[in-house]
Amino acid sequence: xxxxxxxxxxxxxxxxxxxxxxxxxxxxxxxxxxxxxxxxxxxxxxxxxxxxxxxxxxxxxxxxxxxxxxxxxxxxxxxxxxxxxxxxxxxxxxxxxxxxxxxxxxxxxxxxxxxxxxxxxxxxxxxxxxxxxxxxxxxxxxxxxxxxxxxxxxxxxxxxxxxxxxxxxxxxxxxxxxxxxxxxxxxxxxxxxxxxxxxxxxxxxxxxxxxxxxxxxxxxxxxxxxxxxxxxxxxxxxxxxxxxxxxxxxxxxxxxxxxxxxxxxxxxxxxxxxxxxxxxxxxxxxxxxxxxxx
Numbered sequence: 001x002x003x004x005x006x007x008x009x010x011x012x013x014x015x016x017x018x019x020x021x022x023x024x025x026x027x028x029x030x031x032x033x034x035x036x037x038x039x040x041x042x043x044x045x046x047x048x049x050x051x052x053x054x055x056x057x058x059x060x061x062x063x064x065x066x067x068x069x070x071x072x073x074x075x076x077x078x079x080x081x082x083x084x085x086x087x088x089x090x091x092x093x094x095x096x097x098x099x100x101x102x103x104x105x106x107x108x109x110x111x112x113x114x115x116x117x118x119x120x121x122x123x124x125x126x127x128x129x130x131x132x133x134x135x136x137x138x139x140x141x142x143x144x145x146x147x148x149x150x151x152x153x154x155x156x157x158x159x160x161x162x163x164x165x166x167x168x169x170x171x172x173x174x175x176x177x178x179x180x181x182x183x184x185x186x187x188x189x190x191x192x193x194x195x196x197x198x199x200x201x202x203x204x205x206x207x208x209x210x211x212x213x214x215x216x217x218x219x220x221x222x223x224x225x226x227x228x229x230x231x232x233x234x235x236x237x238x239x240x241x242x243x244x245x246x247x248x249x250x251x252x253x254x255x256x257x258x259x260x261x262x263x264x265x266x267x268x269x270x271x272x273x274x275x276x277x278x279x280x281x282x283x284x285x286x287x288x289x290x291x292x293x294x
Contacts, residue, residue, distance in 0.1 A: 034280030
């Protein structure tokens with residue numbers, strides 16, 4: 001009787017330990033700290049609101065970078081954001097252009113912040129944008145090749161201005177950044193050092209455009225940013241591509257499929273899970289992700 005009871009207890013303990021071990025050891029795309037994506041075609045929140053929301057919920061997206069299109073009615077934004085909020089999805093106002101680092105480019109940025117301020121002031125809490133996400137890629141501006149130093153300084157001025165605007169709005173500021181900014185130096189009115197470090201210092205979170213289709217490559221190219229962000233208590237989201245690309249076969253998961261992508265991201269997650277600066281992944285972008293092969 002006693003022996004049988006002891007045997008039952010031992011089996012029970014072994015089972016519990018095994019389950020805990022498997023659970024704790026299991027790393028997949030669903031266990032990541034955060035999951036974000038970009039939605040560039042804003043008309044989708046009008047034409048297929050339920051479809052977009054269903055997709056985001058099904059993919060367990062927690063944050064959506066939504067392109068601002070002033071032609072879309074405020075009520076359409078309110079409806080979409082309210083429903084996203086009920087699903088636990090934060091919506092960030094997304095905008096930006098390489099032209100913003102040109103002369104007078106700040107005017108376009110100011111128009112964005114004026115629009116966000118007006119919108120949020122006239123929206124219920126559950127209908128408001130939770131933050132601002134900028135996508136300004138200065139290297140796509142012609143000035144990058146003709147006068148890189150000046151273009152970098154203009155970019156820094158733009159982000160500094162954006163930081164001030166978001167502080168007034170009491171909203172967090174995030175930005176996209178290529179992985180190779182840790183190889184770009186600056187020496188100007190903003191100080192001197194690596195551009196990647198400076199950008200991380202200015203914003204709450206950076207989405208690194210780590211556009212590669214193999215875990216080992218992604219791990220390598222974000223290492224500096226993850227480590228630096230940890231030192232300054234900032235957040236890094238690792239961005240990956242799902243759209244077709246003519247930049248090379250190793251850039252996107254487009255041809256690999258979602259199952260393969262998730263396996264690679266799980267490996268990256270396992271590598272950085274213990275880093276406080278690492279905050280998950282951002283999948284670029286809704287349209288291509290929706291049409292991605294399994």
